[in-house]
Structure formats: C-alpha cells, structure tokens
C-alpha cells in the first residue's frame with residue numbers, strides 16, 4: 085500500500101500540509117530508504133517555509 089502524494093511538493097493531494105513519508109506511507113523499505121525519504125520531505129517542508 086502507498087499513500088498518495090504529489091511528486092514535487094511531497095504533500096498529500098487531498099490534505100495539503102500532510103507529508104506521507106517513510107515506510108508506513110509506502111515510500112521506504114529499509115533504514116536507508118526511510119532516511120533518504122525523510123531528508124526529501126524535510127527539504128520540501130523547508131522550501132515551503134522559505135516561501
């Protein structure tokens with residue numbers, strides 16, 4: 085199962101501000117992929133915060 089998310093913003097298409105990330109959301113399957121997905125999400129959040 086994979087939770088939907090926008091390819092560019094990484095936010096949920098139906099619930100803006102929600103960032104489905106990591107294993108539970110279906111975007112990782114191990115320690116490294118979970119960490120890298122977390123970094124991608126942090127960068128996406130930082131872009132929004134910077135305006």
Ligand SMILES: Cc1cc2nc3c(=O)[nH]c(=O)nc-3n(C[C@H](O)[C@H](O)[C@H](O)COP(=O)(O)OP(=O)(O)OC[C@H]3O[C@@H](n4cnc5c(N)ncnc54)[C@H](O)[C@@H]3O)c2cc1C
Pocket residue numbers: 105106107108112113114115116118119
């Ligand atoms: C026994 C075991 C051994 C493993 N060994 C390896 C290995 O050798 N190599 C490897 O690559 N991978 C391994 N894995 C897999 C790896 O641990 C996971 O893929 C990785 O931890 C997923 O990271 P995550 O951040 O997506 O999820 P998680 O690490 O599960 O983090 C999710 C976090 O969300 C929190 N949370 C949950 N619900 C809520 C809520 N409602 N509100 C607030 N917080 C909440 C949880 O407390 C948790 O801190 C192993 C897994 C297990 C169980």
